[in-house]
Amino acid sequence: MQDIRLTATARVNLPTPIHYLNKLADHFTEHGEVLRTERKGQIELDYGTAIIEADDECLLLRAESDDETGLAYMKFAIANHIIEFASKEEPKIKWAGDGAAGSPLPYFRQMQVLSAHNISPKMRRVRLRGENMHRFSHSGMHIRILIPPANIDVPQWPITGEDGRPVWPEGEMKLTSRIYTIRNIDPESGEVDIDVVIHDGTPGSEWALNADKGGVVGMTGPGGGDAGDAEWYLLAGDETALPAIGRIIERLPSHAKVIARIEVDDEAEEQSFNSQCFLDLQWLHRNGAEAGTTTLLEDAVKAVPLPSDGERIFVWSGCEFDGFKAIRKYIRKDLKLERTQHLVVSYWRRGVADD
Ligand SMILES: Cc1cc2nc3c(=O)[nH]c(=O)nc-3n(C[C@H](O)[C@H](O)[C@H](O)COP(=O)(O)OP(=O)(O)OC[C@H]3O[C@@H](n4cnc5c(N)ncnc54)[C@H](O)[C@@H]3O)c2cc1C
Numbered sequence: 001m002q003d004i005r006l007t008a009t010a011r012v013n014l015p016t017p018i019h020y021l022n023k024l025a026d027h028f029t030e031h032g033e034v035l036r037t038e039r040k041g042q043i044e045l046d047y048g049t050a051i052i053e054a055d056d057e058c059l060l061l062r063a064e065s066d067d068e069t070g071l072a073y074m075k076f077a078i079a080n081h082i083i084e085f086a087s088k089e090e091p092k093i094k095w096a097g098d099g100a101a102g103s104p105l106p107y108f109r110q111m112q113v114l115s116a117h118n119i120s121p122k123m124r125r126v127r128l129r130g131e132n133m134h135r136f137s138h139s140g141m142h143i144r145i146l147i148p149p150a151n152i153d154v155p156q157w158p159i160t161g162e163d164g165r166p167v168w169p170e171g172e173m174k175l176t177s178r179i180y181t182i183r184n185i186d187p188e189s190g191e192v193d194i195d196v197v198i199h200d201g202t203p204g205s206e207w208a209l210n211a212d213k214g215g216v217v218g219m220t221g222p223g224g225g226d227a228g229d230a231e232w233y234l235l236a237g238d239e240t241a242l243p244a245i246g247r248i249i250e251r252l253p254s255h256a257k258v259i260a261r262i263e264v265d266d267e268a269e270e271q272s273f274n275s276q277c278f279l280d281l282q283w284l285h286r287n288g289a290e291a292g293t294t295t296l297l298e299d300a301v302k303a304v305p306l307p308s309d310g311e312r313i314f315v316w317s318g319c320e321f322d323g324f325k326a327i328r329k330y331i332r333k334d335l336k337l338e339r340t341q342h343l344v345v346s347y348w349r350r351g352v353a354d355d
Pocket residue numbers: 142178179180181182195196197198199200202203204205225239240241243244291345346347348349350351352353354355
């Protein structure tokens with residue numbers, strides 16, 4: 001049987017198209033493989049391929065993937081960056097081919113809230129159920145929860161725009177979106193658990209606190225965030241990354257060596273993991289200091305010696321923006337790890353809402 005590869009194409013008129021091809025190639029080198037000739041770039045990401053050609057007047061785009069979600073992500077990623085890089089030119093992008101404009105996002109599911117309870121004083125587990133959840137059990141741990149406005153019984157959800165970006169409901173139907181991690185998933189029953197850190201009456205916290213009353217939310221994803229293939233792992237994060245670290249630890253095989261450093265408020269926020277791997281786990285307690293104000297995590301990462309016996313290593317970290325910057329600098333500049341050997345992500349930024 002012949003493989004069916006989904007494809008979409010677009011032509012984008014721009015002055016100096018080669019300039020934008022260079023910018024796209026530079027940007028996506030951070031996220032995947034980029035093959036270049038003078039006027040052409042081929043971008044290979046986890047979820048698909050984009051081929052971009054520059055002539056004197058336009059960029060010719062071709063996005064490909066094996067599944068609808070992958071194709072939608074490719075179209076979104078390429079269009080979003082062209083629109084950002086060429087914002088003064090106001091480029092018009094209209095994709096033709098697979099994945100029609102106006103249809104539901106292939107990476108969207110409406111989820112029923114089943115239950116919510118605290119698993120520690122500041123961590124609340126919300127259980128959701130949706131249809132057709134297999135795609136959410138692999139290729140990325142993270143999702144966006146789309147919280148409908150209060151008092152709306154039938155929410156409106158985003159649809160696919162002509163340029164590949166989602167078109168969001170506006171006005172009284174406006175959704176609030178927050179990024180979380182799927183902590184547990186059972187694709188057969190369609191059930192997923194999301195562990196939400198409760199703090200300061202924010203939209204995410206309020207949603208989790210009231211989720212025991214039921215209702216529906218939207219969910220888009222999954223996206224990035226997993227640890228690469230290795231023999232030795234350093235996993236470091238604050239409580240927002242605890243669901244991701246727990247999921248990674250629980251799927252690693254018995255021969256994996258894992259050093260985990262996790263910052264939480266105090267002992268009451270510690271969790272246990274159902275892991276088979278060799279695990280050296282230290283909890284770092286802030287003991288009342290505000291989240292995002294200490295260097296506990298950065299110091300702990302710097303205190304871990306890398307293995308010297310040639311094991312394949314992977315460093316994974318998620319935390320507040322200042323810690324993220326310090327840890328990423330250390331991993332890249334001091335340890336000089338390759339892109340394929342680390343993933344260091346800012347999970348939230350002190351004083352800034354994720355709007
Ligand atoms: C890839 C990824 C995965 C994530 N997974 C999870 C997860 O599984 N569980 C989880 O709880 N979070 C997770 N986060 C973090 C979460 O998205 C942010 O904390 C988000 O800001 C929460 O939204 P909110 O409505 O509570 O606060 P916002 O409205 O975004 O922010 C309001 C205020 O609260 C502050 N704030 C935000 N988060 C915290 C915090 N944890 N502690 C103290 N102050 C904070 C902000 O700085 C801001 O001042 C993840 C983030 C990313 C990028």
